[in-house]
Amino acid sequence: MGRPTDKSITVNLLFDTDVDAYFEWGIASGNYTQQTANQSFSKSIPVDIDFANLSPNTKYYYRTRYKTAGMTTYLAGKEHYFNTQKPKGTTFNFIVQADPHMDENSDSLVYDLCMKNQYLDKADFMVDLGDIFMSEKLPVINYNTIEERVLYMRSFYDLSCHSTPLLMAMGNHEGEWGYNLNGTENNITVWDTKLRKIHYPNPYPNSFYSGDTTQYPFQGVRENYYAFEWGDALFVVLDPFYYTNKKQGNNSWNQTLGEKQYKWFRSTLENSKSKFKFVFSHNLVGGAPSMRGGIEFASLYEWGGLNADGTPGFANNRPGWYKPIHDIMVENNVSIYFHGHDHFYAKQDLDCIVYQLVPQPSYPGYTKNQAAEYGYLKGDFAANAGHLNISVNADSVKVDYVRTYLPKDENSVRKNRSISNSYVVKPCIISESNEIKLSNGSLGNNAPNPFQNKTNINFSITEKTKVSISIFDINGKLVKKVIDNQEYTAGDYNVEWDSTNQNGSQINPGVYFYSLQIEGQSLTKKMINVTY
Numbered sequence: 001m002g003r004p005t006d007k008s009i010t011v012n013l014l015f016d017t018d019v020d021a022y023f024e025w026g027i028a029s030g031n032y033t034q035q036t037a038n039q040s041f042s043k044s045i046p047v048d049i050d051f052a053n054l055s056p057n058t059k060y061y062y063r064t065r066y067k068t069a070g071m072t073t074y075l076a077g078k079e080h081y082f083n084t085q086k087p088k089g090t091t092f093n094f095i096v097q098a099d100p101h102m103d104e105n106s107d108s109l110v111y112d113l114c115m116k117n118q119y120l121d122k123a124d125f126m127v128d129l130g131d132i133f134m135s136e137k138l139p140v141i142n143y144n145t146i147e148e149r150v151l152y153m154r155s156f157y158d159l160s161c162h163s164t165p166l167l168m169a170m171g172n173h174e175g176e177w178g179y180n181l182n183g184t185e186n187n188i189t190v191w192d193t194k195l196r197k198i199h200y201p202n203p204y205p206n207s208f209y210s211g212d213t214t215q216y217p218f219q220g221v222r223e224n225y226y227a228f229e230w231g232d233a234l235f236v237v238l239d240p241f242y243y244t245n246k247k248q249g250n251n252s253w254n255q256t257l258g259e260k261q262y263k264w265f266r267s268t269l270e271n272s273k274s275k276f277k278f279v280f281s282h283n284l285v286g287g288a289p290s291m292r293g294g295i296e297f298a299s300l301y302e303w304g305g306l307n308a309d310g311t312p313g314f315a316n317n318r319p320g321w322y323k324p325i326h327d328i329m330v331e332n333n334v335s336i337y338f339h340g341h342d343h344f345y346a347k348q349d350l351d352c353i354v355y356q357l358v359p360q361p362s363y364p365g366y367t368k369n370q371a372a373e374y375g376y377l378k379g380d381f382a383a384n385a386g387h388l389n390i391s392v393n394a395d396s397v398k399v400d401y402v403r404t405y406l407p408k409d410e411n412s413v414r415k416n417r418s419i420s421n422s423y424v425v426k427p428c429i430i431s432e433s434n435e436i437k438l439s440n441g442s443l444g445n446n447a448p449n450p451f452q453n454k455t456n457i458n459f460s461i462t463e464k465t466k467v468s469i470s471i472f473d474i475n476g477k478l479v480k481k482v483i484d485n486q487e488y489t490a491g492d493y494n495v496e497w498d499s500t501n502q503n504g505s506q507i508n509p510g511v512y513f514y515s516l517q518i519e520g521q522s523l524t525k526k527m528i529n530v531t532y
Contacts, residue, residue: 001165002201004125005208005228006056006085009165010201014046014154017068025051025062029079032063046199058084080162083124085208086231088275091393094230095121095164098129098282098340098358099171102153103137107406110385111362114404115159117417121389121402124230126164127237129340129358130171130282135192137173143191150195157200168202170224170239171282172291172341178245185218189242193219203228203237210268212261225261227268233335233392234274238265238281240291252286252301252308253317257325266322269332275427276335276397283341285325292342292374294357295350298326299474299511299526310474310511329353335397335425338388344369345386345401345421348379349522352428356399360384366409377477382421397425440465443516443523446497450528456494457482459516464489468517471497472524474510478502482514499529 003010011023020040024032036049054060064077086092095118100111118126133149135141157166170176174196175188184190196202202223203209211226224239243258257265269277283291286301299306305314305324314324322328329337336354346357346369357376363384371381386403401421405414444458457469469483480502482495497514499507507529515524 001082001161001163002167003203003209004082004084004165005206007054007208008050008052009054009082009084011049011051012046012199012201013041013049013064014199015041015043015066017043019066019068020074021064021066023049023051023062023064025060027058027060029061029081032061035065048201054084056084057087057090060084082163082165085229086124088232089394090231091391092231093121093123093389093391095123095126096129096280096338096356096358096388096390097126097361098338099131099343099360100128100153100156100362101131101134101173101360102156102362103134106360106362107364108362109406110364110404111156112159113406113416114361114385114387115156117402117404118164118387118389119160120417121164123164123389125167126161127167127235127280127338128169129280129338130169131173131340132168132171133192133196134173135188136175141175141188141191143195146188146191147195150199154199166200167235167237168196168200169237169280169282170241172241174241176224176239177241178243179247190218193222193224197223202226210264212264214260225264229272229274231392232274232394233276233278233397234268234272236265236268236277236279238279238285240281240283240285248291252289252291253313255285255291256302257285259321262321262325265325266328269328269334272332275394276392276425277329277333278336278338279329279334280338283339288375294339294342294346294355294376294379295348295524296375296377296474298350298355299513306474306511326351326353333428335428336399342370342374342376344371344384345382346371346376346379347399347421347423348376350524352523354399354423354425355379356388358388359386359401361387361404364406366405366414378472380421380423386420395426399423399425441467441516441518443525445525446514446527450530451499452530454496454498455527455529456496457514458492458494460492461488461490461518465518469495470515470517472513472515473507474512479507479512 022036022038024035026033061081063079065074067074135146180189203226204221204223205211205213209226209228227236244255246254284303286303287293287297298304303325307313330351338356340358343360345359348355369383389400391398400419403418405416442460446455446457467488470481471479
């Protein structure tokens with residue numbers, strides 16, 4: 001299933017024989033009051049069927065009725081269910097996974113179990129952050145070999161997505177890069193797009209979803225980036241690949257959302273009144289080499305605006321654009337940015353935004369993560385495998401990392417469906433003075449900024465609590481703890497940093513970050529030292 005809205009949903013059918021069939025559904029299990037028209041379907045030809053005229057905020061139960069040639073009675077398929085859009089003020093949950101891959105580093109039994117675990121969470125939908133078909137890594141790349149992969153991956157989604165609608169983000173290994181286009185329909189970008197659209201009903205622009213309305217040659221509307229609201233949350237899914245027309249190489253400015261998607265993204269965030277805002281993409285736009293990394297690289301390129309050496313680069317490389325992507329997210333109170341690509345669990349905080357790296361659902365090794373290898377220096381890290389189950393209510397968001405362990409691998413500490421990491425996010429408000437606030441404290445601007453020898457860091461505490469303030473360099477390496485877990489009463493404070501590191505030596509000029517830590521939560525802001 002896909003494209004859930006307030007009034008409709010789409011089912012993608014694929015029969016293994018010629019049949020006559022229809023769907024029936026209702027609001028009570030076993031009591032079906034509506035149905036689609038009876039149609040004839042050919043073997044192995046996928047078809048989208050829309051359930052229309054539904055009611056918002058409603059759980060529906062449905063099943064397939066079908067018969068083959070020579071049969072007089074329609075057989076009944078298994079009953080499944082789905083939910084239409086929840087209104088503001090209600091509670092719901094959704095799932096996020098990333099990088100199923102199913103390559104030499106994956107295990108079909110692990111992924112199979114993870115999908116079954118997801119079904120048990122009874123979520124309204126699942127967002128997959130891509131690297132699904134892995135088309136660009138196939139030994140032979142053509143329409144037929146990609147179709148084989150599309151069908152193979154479909155067999156896993158069939159385990160859960162009959163009742164948990166699938167929403168896809170593009171991954172780099174899908175191969176749908178702009179630079180792969182060649183003016184014909186014979187290239188990996190077009191092949192992958194066509195097959196994705198045939199088998200997976202992803203959102204496209206209508207009265208419920210916004211996105212790219214462009215009709216592209218050989219592809220039509222691409223169904224690749226989109227936004228919608230559900231309950232008290234805005235969901236925005238980005239595509240960092242199709243509008244990138246040059247390979248990254250040694251210049252990460254080559255990767256881009258493209259100006260049209262960038263302007264749509266900004267407008268979507270600015271015009272939403274949702275209490276919580278979630279942004280999804282396979283990876284940061286730019287980042288470290290090979291597009292790796294989390295907050296340690298969030299200050300760079302189109303994402304953060306700086307060149308690799310820490311000098312400003314946004315104005316020269318994106319002339320006429322408003323601000324870097326991260327700054328737009330900060331201005332518009334984005335709650336969580338979900339990303340994949342790096343294949344483990346990492347929860348990080350930057351400027352009141354959670355940067356959530358999503359683990360793999362299919363990796364069979366339970367102890368490895370690539371934090372140090374990929375430049376992750378601070379945050380909460382955990383190994384694979386599993387998925388995220390996110391619960392949203394009117395006041396807060398709860399994120400649970402649900403682990404997947406095969407029966408043979410369980411022990412006293414490894415339990416399938418156990419929650420290994422969990423946290424709660426509440427609305428974060430950025431004031432006109434650019435002060436970042438939490439329920440028990442706030443982080444203001446440092447002054448002066450830029451600075452030479454000294455700068456003052458301003459913060460406020462609303463209740464008695466322990467406080468830490470740390471300085472990090474542009475690579476995320478700890479420079480100095482200015483305040484180390486000291487107790488403060490309610491009040492406004494400022495602390496001076498004298499541009500020295502933990503050893504008392506003078507720092508080199510460049511970009512630095514200062515982070516306020518209170519009760520397990522952290523807020524981080526940027527400053528520039530120009531000491532010479």
